[in-house]
Structure formats: C-alpha cells, structure tokens
Amino acid sequence: MNIKRVALAGAALLMGILPFSTAHAAGSDFSVQAVVPATQIDKSNTSYFDLKLNPGQQEKLTFNLQNTSNKDITIDVTAGTAGTSNAGAVDYTANGPFDASLPDQLGKYMQAPEKVTIPAKQTQAVNVQLTMPNKAVTGVMAGGVHFLEEVQNAQKAGSGMNINSVLSYTVAVLARNTTDNNDVADTLNTCRVAPVSKNGHTTINAEVSNPKQALLNRLEITGKVRDAEGKVAYKGSQKMMQMAPNSKFDFTMDSNGQRLAAGKYTATYTAFWSENVNGKYADATGIRFDYRKDWTETFTVTAYQAKKFNDNDAMIKAKGSLPVIMWVIIGVVVLLVLVIVGLIWFILAKRRKEEREENMDKLK
DSSP, X not given: XXXXXXXXXXXXXXXXXXXXXXXXXXXXXXXXXXXXXXXXXXXXXXXXXXXXXXXXXXXXXXEEEEEOSSSOEEEEEEEEEOEEOTTSOEETTOOOOXXXXXXXXXXXXXXXXXXXXXXXXXXXXXXXXXXXXXXXXXXXXXXEEEEEEOOXXXXXXXXXXXXEEEEEEEEXXXXXXXXXXXXXXXXXXXXXXXXXXXXXXXXXXEEEEEOSSSBEEEEEEEXXXXXXXXXXXXXXXXXXXXXXXXXXXXXXXXXXXXXXXXXXXXXXXEEEEEEOTTOSEEOTTSOEEEEEEEEEEEEEEOHHHHXXXXXXXXXXXXXXXXXXXXXXXXXXXXXXXXXXXXXXHHHHHHHHHHXXXXXHHHHO
16 A cells, blocks of 8 residues: 655745745755845845846756755756646646636746756755746746655555655745836636536536736635525635736635535625735725625526536435444444344243243153
C-alpha cells in the first residue's frame, strides 16, 4: 500500500494579501530561499519576487536550495502562470485552463532547468531566466517557480509498506512595468450558475472571474439558492479568498446529501473584496471593504437531471442504506435471540427427559 505524505511549503498569503513566501517545512529534506535582485520593488521582502522591469528586459531569478539531509536529492523545477483554485486561493503555477481575459502567461517567459541534484548538506543556487514581453504590461503578471523533490521510495522494516514522500515549495513571481498601475482589481465578473456532480457530491457552482491584470484580495462570497416556492434549498459562504490576475474559479455550495428536486431555482449572491477599515461597504460582521457586488441567476433542473444527480450522490446513497453501526446492532440482537432460543430449547428438552424418567420409575 502506498502512503503519500505531502509537505506543501511556502508560508501563507501574508494576511491574505501577499503571495507565497517559502520556509523550511518540518521533516523536509530541503528549503528554498529567493535571492532578490536590484529590480525588486521592496528589497526588504525576500520571500517572493515582485519586480519592476521594462518591456523586453531580462532578469535572472536566483533561488538558494539547501539540502538538509544526509543524502543527495534531486529536485524537479517548473515555472508556471498563476490561476485561482476552486478553494479560492492563488495557485502560482496553475498552468491552466486560464480565463479568456488573460493577455499573456508569465510562465512562458521564464526558462528554468528541468531538474537539479543537490549534494548532501550542501546549498546550491538555481537560476531561472525571466524575459519580459516586448509589449508593455498594463498591470501585474503573476506566476511562480515550483520545486518538487523526486519521490523517494523507502520500505518500512517489517511492514511491507512503501512510503512515498513528496516535498514541494512554490515561490511566487510578480512582474510589472510600472508601480503606478492599479494593483487592485475593482471588478468581479459573474457567469453561469448550475448544479454539478463531482466525486460523488452534488454542488451548486457559480463561476466568477477577475478580468483585471491585478490581484483580487480578501474576497468573501455568500450565496443562497431558493426553489420555486421561495424556500432556501441551499446556502453557503466563504471568506479570506484571493484571485490571481485574469483568472476564474467556481464558488460552490454543497448539497450535503440533500436531494435535488426538479424545478426552477433562483440563486442570489453577495461578494465583498479589498478589505479596508474605511471602506464603503460592510459585511454581516461589520468588516468593511472597498467593493461589493450583488447578483442573481436562475437555472432549471429537469426530472431526468435531478434523478441523475441524486443517483450519483454518495451522501444520498448513504442515507438510503443502514449505517454500519446499525448492522452491528442487528447482528448482536439476532445472536442474542439465537442464544435465548437455544437456552429455552435446552431447558425444555431437559425437562421432558426428566418427566420421561419419572414415568418410567412409576411403571416399575
């Protein structure tokens, strides 16, 4: 049996706003540190690259990889373009599919070695060449460099199990031509709303997109789906999200095992983003934001679609069958009944035998 241990490094979006900063993860064999160049906008920030470059300008991105183990390790290196995951987080090496509004992919302008080998207890510099597009960039291009330790198969003594250890780091790369551009996405586009079946779960998905070449920070969305009678059928909310420039993702509301009925539905959503204590808008908890958007979408579910969604929903199937504990209880009860019946039969048989013996004695 394979056990996969994933150590994802890269410390968080500083307060939900800044890109990945890397650190040394506990139990990992290596660490990564960015070496910021002269083109770094804030040179006190050494956790990721945020560069001001001219059109067509080249820059060498240097990463110090330290091998903390007692063995040589091989690291796979990949450069990519940022996107937004359905969890509402920026993936700096997403590599698609991308939103149609994305003017260019930063990953195409970075050349990285495919892999590097680092001797035990040594630190080695890895260089990635970045060349800005010849055409002027009006906003921020976002991407990153991903470092993945190649899988080491180690068999645990006496266990017969192979343990696969996967250790990885991502360092964000932001590149722009000017710091005068608007770094805040002030627009949120909304698209389709529809039920979706994935991995045995039915969800109501609303596609949202950030069409600006800027990060969209501190996003929160609340949604409710009402049936034709106006009753709330599904609801959900998510806070502290972030979107990459020119990206999209699906905001989902889980059905939680509730059957999807045929009919017409109305979905209403409210989104806030760009947190600011002096912001114009406040959410239900009083946190203030610069921007807010409300929208409504309708969708219809046919009887055929409803049956298909419900038949594929694992939670609905589980509700339709007895849980394991009930089967255990039933088994115990049946066993007790059999034991009681057996005892009664034994007692009656013994009593009949005694009565026969008494009758035989009387006849004598």
